[in-house]
Amino acid sequence: MASPKIKFNNGLECPILGLGTYLIKTRGEAERVVKEAIDIGYRHFDCAYFYENEDEVGRAIRAKIGEGVIKREDVFITSKVWNNFHRKDLAKAALDKTLSNFGLDYIDLYLVHWPFAYKDGWDMRPLGDDGKVVYSDVDFVETWKALEDGVRAGKIKSIGLSNFNKEQTLKILKNAEIKPVNNQIECHPYLNQSKLIEFCKSQGITVTAYRPISPIDEFAPETPLNDPAVKKIASKHGKGAGQILIRWQIQRGVIAIPKTVTKQRLLDNFNVFDFTLDDEDMSTLSSLDKGRAGRAIIMPDAVEHKDYPFNAEF
Numbered sequence: 230m231a232s233p234k235i236k237f238n239n240g241l242e243c244p245i246l247g248l249g250t251y252l253i254k255t256r257g258e259a260e261r262v263v264k265e266a267i268d269i270g271y272r273h274f275d276c277a278y279f280y281e282n283e284d285e286v287g288r289a290i291r292a293k294i295g296e297g298v299i300k301r302e303d304v305f306i307t308s309k310v311w312n313n314f315h316r317k318d319l320a321k322a323a324l325d326k327t328l329s330n331f332g333l334d335y336i337d338l339y340l341v342h343w344p345f346a347y348k349d350g351w352d353m354r355p356l357g358d359d360g361k362v363v364y365s366d367v368d369f370v371e372t373w374k375a376l377e378d379g380v381r382a383g384k385i386k387s388i389g390l391s392n393f394n395k396e397q398t399l400k401i402l403k404n405a406e407i408k409p410v411n412n413q414i415e416c417h418p419y420l421n422q423s424k425l426i427e428f429c430k431s432q433g434i435t436v437t438a439y440r441p442i443s444p445i446d447e448f449a450p451e452t453p454l455n456d457p458a459v460k461k462i463a464s465k466h467g468k469g470a471g472q473i474l475i476r477w478q479i480q481r482g483v484i485a486i487p488k489t490v491t492k493q494r495l496l497d498n499f500n501v502f503d504f505t506l507d508d509e510d511m512s513t514l515s516s517l518d519k520g521r522a523g524r525a526i527i528m529p530d531a532v533e534h535k536d537y538p539f540n541a542e543f
């Protein structure tokens with residue numbers, strides 16, 4: 230079965246389930262995974278310049294187009310402009326580099342990866358003598374204007390945000406000639422993001438949940454995957470915990486982009502359209518929220534930046 234689609238405020242449709250591509254770095258692995266995913270039915274790929282594998286994702290997509298399995302218009306490709314490219318000329322150059330990495334002449338969605346800017350240039354983590362990342366005070370509205378030009382030039386179908394809080398999103402809306410279609414944010418039952426999702430929806434902005442499976446890491450020693458309540462719902466439906474976490478997002482109208490390099494998990498994560506969570510399941514999952522303590526992606530490099538997004542309530 231194909232993934233249902235969600236409609237953006239510009240009329241473009243995006244498959245509600247996509248594949249994340251962060252940390253697929255071993256040479257050849259991203260190409261293999263994307264090809265396998267296309268064969269399974271995935272038609273939405275979440276990428277970023279920062280992930281350093283756009284070339285392999287593009288190679289896989291072009292190969293499947295060449296084999297006649299898909300047409301370019303069948304796949305939805307997202308990428309993001311990283312923090313060192315926020316100055317208008319650099320944002321435009323970064324977009325051109327992303328397109329040449331993919332070997333494609335347009336992408337479907339281009340996001341401002343984070344609201345804060347690092348020192349302008351091609352170094353993605355520019356360090357000062359003190360060993361800290363050097364910031365830039367380029368305003369994210371300037372970056373937005375570069376993305377709008379990318380739409381006008383036909384290089385991007387739609388543009389959006391990532392990791393923007395409510396006030397930052399409002400500032401974009403106030404200054405935008407082309408409205409954002411999407412805000413991509415960390416989201417899983419331990420950080421349910423209900424307030425930001427409600428706000429975005431009220432502005433006609435869809436939300437994408439990144440880190441929907443939420444692996445354990447140093448900032449998140451616990452994961453919803455092992456939560457007894459999630460496991461109970463999983464056994465009730467004869468599904469795995471990962472499938473419950475994905476289904477919960479798409480059933481609340483949130484796009485989900487789980488990443489995996491494992492063939493069986495690629496299959497499992499896509500096999501979420503043949504069951505429905507009931508109201509009690511949905512509210513149990515929402516009740517697991519831990520507020521700020523549930524956030525795993527903190528970005529310690531940027532906590533002192535004026536545009537750091539996570540000091541606000543949402």
Ligand SMILES: NC(=O)C1=CN([C@@H]2O[C@H](COP(=O)(O)OP(=O)(O)OC[C@H]3O[C@@H](n4cnc5c(N)ncnc54)[C@H](OP(=O)(O)O)[C@@H]3O)[C@@H](O)[C@H]2O)C=CC1
Binds near residue numbers: 438443469471
């Ligand atoms: N905009 C932003 O700032 C950010 C965007 N993202 C995007 O979101 C995507 C998803 O987030 P990500 O951080 O990768 O985390 P995910 O929540 O997708 O989790 C990925 C991890 O979970 C494992 N996994 C996948 N499926 C299952 C399953 N069914 N059961 C158990 N374990 C599973 C994977 O293992 P394995 O691969 O070994 O199978 C991997 O270790 C990223 O890949 C990226 O595209 C992510 C972070 C920040």
Ligand SMILES: O=C1CO[C@H](CO)[C@@H](O)[C@@H]1O
Binds near residue numbers: 251279342526528
């Ligand atoms: O997209 C991303 C993947 O995760 C990273 C953190 O581990 C983030 O910095 C980045 O925004």
